[in-house]
Amino acid sequence: MVDLADVPVVDEHCHPVDARPPADPATxxxxxxxxxxxxxxxxxxxxxxxxxxxxxxxxxxxxxxxxxxxxxxxxARLPADRYVADLFADAALAGVVVDPGYPNPATALPGSVFGTAGGAHVRTLLRLEPFFERLVAEHARYDDLVAAASAGLADLRARGAAGLKSIVGYRTGLAIERWPEAEARAAFAAARSAVTGHGAVRLGHKPLLDTLLHLALAAAAAQELPMQFHVGYGDPDADLRTANPLHLRPVLEEPAYRTAPVVLLHGCWPYVREGAYLASVYGNAHLDLSYAIPFLSTAELRAMTCAALAVAPTTKLLYSSDGARVPELHWLGARTGRRVIGGVLADLVADGDLGAADARVAGERVLHGNARRLYGVPA
Structure with a gap:
């Protein structure tokens, strides 16, 4: 085992926790x-x-x-903020990059609790699909929507965002295309009909969503901000056939987007090798290794880590938990991640692939160094 117990962790992909924790086993x-x-x-x-x-x-x-x-x-004996603090301290969580779009902010502890109670540096992402949905509901004209989206994506760091996050993999798939303006306008009209009929819209209108995501990618590139994509594993809303990271190849090939780090989440599980391949050949592709969600056995997490380290540079791999709703996921992810990464690195040393010093540096990069660099998390 390469001992990483003393290495702090920056969780580059996680969510807030519920203010009222589950009280019964079924929940x-x-x-x-x-x-x-x-x-x-x-x-x-x-x-x-x-x-x-x-x-x-x-x-x-x-x-x-x-x-x-x-x-x-x-x-149940501890207040929620005290419990977060105890778990984060035990896990040595030094930083968290939080997507506040899930769970419902109205029922969640503020993300700042991670910093005030847990002592972790907090960075926040802008979750794009709810942002776009709100703008569609607020604007009756397509041109006004595009202008509002462009304005909302400008100077994101000053607005408190350390990066962007897309769940298009849950909506219309990862094959983000370019559409004629007429088709984007028609999709906007359909989305507006949903707003008129229901008061809100779930943005599954592909020509419109793809067009807005291209605006977001251009903004991320101009500001050199990372953009995360949900890939692979998720609830049944995510069609695994369209959630393969290889569908993102046109985005990664786009010269105008090369300055935007693209982070492929969840280890792309079950498409781990595809994600590792992309991280090995595209300069702006990074692979997130998630150790709490997906809900996998230790052996499968080890296989995911082996596949990633087999081909991708250690400068392109990032630890995460995807913890959400309960802080135990953030905690267990850090504990499991250290142990699994340390074990896989030890095997690489035994095989002669890495020296002992190389393995230690690799573990530090994956657990916190790469995330600090991408999201500006202080040391």
């Missing part, structure tokens, strides 16, 4: 599955190897028996 289990099926959430989710590993780890942390009931009782 708790729903935090550890992407399935919308009620039985899966209330019953089956408790019987994945991820859930069993989490319960055992938390039982050891709280000093209680390894049962959901005992863990929930122990966590």
């Amino acid at each position: 708790w289990r729903g935090c550890f599955t992407e399935s919308p099926d009620p039985r899966m959430r209330a019953e089956d989710a408790a019987h994945t190897v991820f859930s069993r590993r989490l319960v055992r780890a938390l039982a050891a942390f709280h000093g209680v028996e390894a049962s959901e009931e005992a863990v929930l009782a122990a966590r």
Whole structure:
């Protein structure tokens, strides 16, 4: 094992936590599955190897028996902000890059709690699809929408954004195309009809969404800001056939976007090798290795890490948890990530691929160095 226990972690892809934590086992289990099926959430989710590993780890942390009931009782004794602080300190989380678009900000603890209670430096992303949806609802003319989107994407650092995040993989797939203006206008008209009928719109209108994403990519490139893309694993809204990172090749090939770091999230699981390949051949492609979500076994996380380190430069790989709703995911991700990365690096040393000093430097880059560079997280 390459010992990385003393290395601080910057979680480059995570979310806020619920202000009111789950109080019963059935609701708790729903935090550890992407399935919308009620039985899966209330019953089956408790019987994945991820859930069993989490319960055992938390039982050891709280000093209680390894049962959901005992863990929930122990966590309920602490206020939410104190609990975040305790978990972040134990995980040595030095920084977090937060997407505040999920869970619902109205029911979540403010992202600033991660800094004030947990002591981590906080950087915030602009989640693009809700931003675009709000603008579509506010503007009745296509030209006004484009102008408002361009204005809203200008000088993002001054607005408090350290980068952009797209969930187009959940909406219309990762094949972001260029469309004739007439088709974008027609898609805008359809989106406006949804606003008129329902008061809001879920932006699944591909010509319009693709057009707005090109505006965002151009803004990210002009400001040299990272742009994250949800790739692969997610709930059934994400069609895995269109969530393969290879669909992003035209974006990565676009000369005008070369100054925008493109971060492929979730290790692209199950398309890990495709994501690692892209990170190995495109200068602005980076691969996020997520150790809490997807909800995977340790062996599968090890396989993901092996595949990434097999081909991608260590300067292009970033640790994350994708923790959301409950702080245990941020905590377990950091603990698991250190252990898995250290183990894979040790194997590379044993194979003669890396020297011991090289392995230590690689671990530091993945766990915090690359994220500090991309998002401006202080040391």
